[in-house]
Amino acid sequence: MTGQPIPVIIDCDTGVDDALALLFAVRHPALDLRAVTCVAGNTDVDGVVRNTLTVLEQAGAPGIPVGRGAERPLLEPARSARHVHGADGMGDLGLPAPTRVPADVDAVTLLRREILASPRPVTLIPTAPLTNIALLLRTHPEVTRNIERIVFMGGAVTTGNATPVAEFNVWHDPEAAAILLTAGVPITMYGLDVFMRVVVPAGEVHRLRASGEPGTRLAGELLAHRPTAQGEQPEAEEAGGLGDAGAVCAVADPRGISTRLLPVEVSLAPGPSRGQTVVDRRPRPGESEIHEGGRERALVDVALDVDVDRYVKLYLETVER
Template identity: 50%
Template sequence: MPIPVIADVDTGVDDALALLFLAAHPDIDLRAVTCVAGNASLAQVAQNTLDVLAVAGCEAPVACGVDRPLIEPARDAGSYHGANGIGNLALEPSPRQPEPEHAVELLRREIDASPEPVTLLSLAPLTNIALFLRLYPQTAAKLERIVVMGGTASAGNASAVAEFNVWHDPEAAQIVLTSDVPTTLYPLDVFNRVVATDEQITQLKDAATPHARLAAALLDYQLTLADLPADIASGAKLGDAGAAAFLVASEHFGVETWPVGVELSHGYARGQTVVDRRLRSGEAEEHGLMAPTVRSEVALTVDGPAVAASFINTVCGA
């Protein structure tokens, strides 16, 4: 039976790649998509999402959620994802409109209506999901798990130590990571190591389907941003699409369970995810200076070529 999935997105370039994969994979049942401000404004995210799903031939309901973080103003990533969030590509506007209900209400409705537990895939700042957990804890308890593309156990991208989705709304991330719902973190440590080669992009172009052509155009845009250090795989990053692939190809990842906390203070480290990989507690705990943190699964290693091949094969076969 396909895995029932709801995706929460801030559709930029790699969210678009993830949506193409989710809509195409035979073992994934994309039940709904909820939108939040992040890579672009909420209105732009919703339009991007509908337009990409139209290319994918997917009629999953789409709902708009929150247009800013819980506390701070929205800060987009237009300098990375382009003025329209999807690499300045001009897609045919979808005739569909977002659902009239709020994203949090769509989450509640879809999860309550599902006869089997739903996996919630977060590819965006966690504001919608945090509000859902607070408003509807009994519904949230029915989830299979939450898979979060966010955080880092090493270097950041939005700041030296913080990944964008968590940095955008650290308080929301802390709510999600300390909830009772089983959570798996897909951090930058693996995000940066799943890339498509020039040959794979050519394979997408040769497939000559709307799905594949759009994926190729998005990956061509990703190539213009390739400025990674030498110790990280070079090529066009699949980004959020790797987190989508994790749902059906987890055997290609090394997952460990560690306490994970979020730095909420304002300053240099705001939004940092602290993955505590110590084998024993230290003096900070002994002297009562640190609150206990909740343990989460964290993907720390990946067979990047295998995951990239899964993505290419899925989109080419759509």
């Protein structure tokens, strides 16, 4: 590592894999985690705040401010993913309640304060529905002068998970995602195409779970978490995906992903394509542009490939520090 740590702020909906992302961000020496902001997504926003404070406490993090944000998307009702992340949003691990408390300002105010106060431009890492970020950009557009880049976990080039074509974070608040793409700063999309591929082998997960250090052990328990439908038997296999944590790895070590600068837009119309990130990989304009004229679309660095072994090694070395 050379130079000063990168100032980062994580906006999350903690969540099993958001928790993995926080553990990594706290412990990687090249990252200076300046704040964490919380939004409804995997669970309700108060649950997200509680989970975030718990993870920071278990990790032995310094007093990083945590801000409570939006309770619901801009237009839609909140729709949780407790069926994936457990009733408490954190795999129902029975973790103790945190002794820490959130900041005395809301998430948007905290984001503005920390971005503008940073002596160096901040990298924003949203790993959640983008409601807080959209509200920030619309309320305080001046923050973009001190944002280096936004690296968001969201979207998909090919297959979705919330719908056949839409990824959960973008699907949860498509209007917010569309606002993000107009931020006027460099954006990297760490979507499902790479998100699903970075898996920690079972042997490594087992080793983490046996650790005597609370943060390392928590990483192992989170990686081992498996959602099971009613009546299903839990899987014995402990291999676990890094999920959102991969987006933070991509900030610490951007050479681990391959990206292309491509036009991206979010489908906002009602129906089966709502929430889709439409990524244009064509080598030349098509008939639509020729006959109807091109409309302005955001250019985004879209992650298309990932060095899985590199990020698994990076994650394990970091959380075991």
